[in-house]
Amino acid sequence: MTDLIIAQAFNGLVLGMIYVLLAMGLSIVWGMMDIINFAHGLFFAIGAYLAFTVASWSGSFLVCLLAVPLATALIGMLLEVTLLRRLYGQNILYQILMTYGIAIAGRELIIMIYGPVGKSFDQPELLTGVIPIAGIFFPIYRVFVFGLTALLTFGMWFVIEKTRWGSIIRAGTENLKMVSCLGINISRVFTLTFGVAMAIAGLSGVLAAPMRGIEPFMGDLILGICFATVVIGGMGSFAGAVAGGLIVGLSQSMVTLVMPSASVIIIFMVMAAILLIRPRGLMGIRD
Amino acid sequence: MPTCTEPAWLNRWWLSHRLLILLAGLFAVFPFVLPYTALANEIMLFALAAVAFDLCLGYGGVMMFCQASFFGVAVYATALTLLHLTSNLFAAIAMGVLAASLLALVVGFLATQRSGSYSVLLTLAFAEMIYFIAFQWSGLTGGDNGLTGIKRPNLEIPGLFSVSLQSSLAYYFFSFVFFIAAFYTIRRITLSPFGKVLMAVRENEQRAQAIGYDTRRYKMAVFVIGGFFMGLAGSLYCMYICFAHIHYVHFEVSGNIVMMVLTGGMGTLFGPVIGAFIIVLASDVASALWDRWMLIMGAMFVFFVLFARGGLWGLFEKLMRVRLRNR
Helix, strand or coil: CHHHHHHHHHHHHHHHHHHHHHHHHHHHHHHHHCCCCCCHHHHHHHHHHHHHHHHHHHCCHHHHHHHHHHHHHHHHHHHHHHCHHHHCCCCHHHHHHHHHHHHHHHHHHHHHHHCCCCECCCCCHHHCCEEEECCEEEEHHHHHHHHHHHHHHHHHHHHHHHCHHHHHHHHHHHCHHHHHHCCCCHHHHHHHHHHHHHHHHHHHHHHHHHHHCECCCHHHHHHHHHHHHHHHHCCCCHHHHHHHHHHHHHHHHHHHHHCHHHCCHHHHHHHHHHHHHCCCCCCCCCC | CCCCCCCHHHHHHHHHHHHHHHHHHHHHHHHHHCCCHHHHHHHHHHHHHHHHHHHHHHHCCCCCCCHHHHHHHHHHHHHHHHHHHCCCHHHHHHHHHHHHHHHHHHHHHHHCCCCHHHHHHHHHHHHHHHHHHHHHCHHHHCCCCCECCCCCCCEEECCCEEECCCCHHHHHHHHHHHHHHHHHHHHHHHHCHHHHHHHHHHHCHHHHHHHCCCHHHHHHHHHHHHHHHHHHHHHHHHHHHCCECHHHHCHHHHHHHHHHHHHHCCCCCHHHHHHHHHHHHHHHHHHHHCCCCHHHHHHHHHHHHHHCCCHHHHHHHHHHHHHHHHC
């Protein structure tokens, strides 16, 4: 029984790390550019589908891991330059509506290209199988995902806390006007930030694909969960995204053990509870 | 000496109500000119939901993404009342509206604790929660299969009179009465002192606070009023379609209602009716022609946000102004 709980907790941790990556991007974009990006889930789906294409074409998962985030970053930056840029500083309503429109159109495009039926995505051969640790068997692929996402999260933390670009992001989340008064080219920072957020979203799509398969509506489902994660962690907070993602992933996998049907509802219940106790989220820095 | 022979009050009444009368006239002929009555009914009920949301967004400046929750919860409440409690028409409507209003009160209370984008996100998260609850609690809601076997009650007071609503035309005109009454009420709300305060909150919340208004309570009131009328739309819809399904609490319904308000023109009340007409008709026609018509819908969102924020009503007004100037 304890073995089962530990194994399931590990699954939750891996799932949680995927949420962490997604919530991080959502939260940075939201905090800095004040855009609730409804197309975030779309980029998760695009990542998974591109991985499907690239994998069947090159046969290598490593190529997916490198090429797909680059592609989603480029698509994201293109969107930012052509569409989103026109809406900065305006009523948030318009940004919501536009990104929502993009999300719908993108999903339909995916269905047009790949068809409405989901596809299965084989685990990369090198990473199949299990490794026993202290008598419990862990799937190698999940261990790999956990390691990679942890590394990436650490990398993001380092970038945000220790580099110049990171300090611009943090300052921009606090007070955007002041940052641009200091002579920093905000629009270039925005493009880059959006690109990085979309790269991470695409990468989490790649990583999630072998675990859950791919289908056109995967972005819609994950988007709701990510919003809840950001609300739990608090907007614009890096630590909040990490805490929120892990809480969501763990509570989801633990509830699956007891009552599988409630595994998604629990996320929103946790969210509601945290909101009642602490309305700004666990580590939110502002409203 | 004015040459006008009609009394002044009649003239004034006509001037302030002509658009409403035009609207009533249009909807009175819709079932006869549209290909089938059901389509007219669908347009009317979604127009009601869209107008209710326009009150929230266009006048109160309250953005939300849980319209489908209010609408859908009313659908479920009405269906469950008819299935398990009573076959009384008005009781069913009352239960639907009550459920939606109560939900709106709770969501409004929580969402207005925050402002701006955070508040919008909260409404969205609650909408997701409602969806998954409805999905999982299949003992109550029928889950993905929905609730079937709902019988549309007749309009009757036992012992006094009874009118059959079984034909779709009869039911259309029954909901027509509700639609016009609701539209009139919403319009009166926007013209009332309360409505003026709402617009003040929309324009500048801090300033409204400085004058001494408790803006949060006004925003909560907007939620409840909006929820009430969206619930009414949901209730009537449930009895029109005699079916309750998980789809009605899905986010897509919210998106459609937002789209109706955006294409029609927010803050105009009449615009969203046009928007509902176009969206419902377009999705009916387009979905028959092309499976992926939602692609056009998404592109339309982007187009209207970039180039036509006032919606069609705004374009129409601009056109009229140009014509008046050239005259």
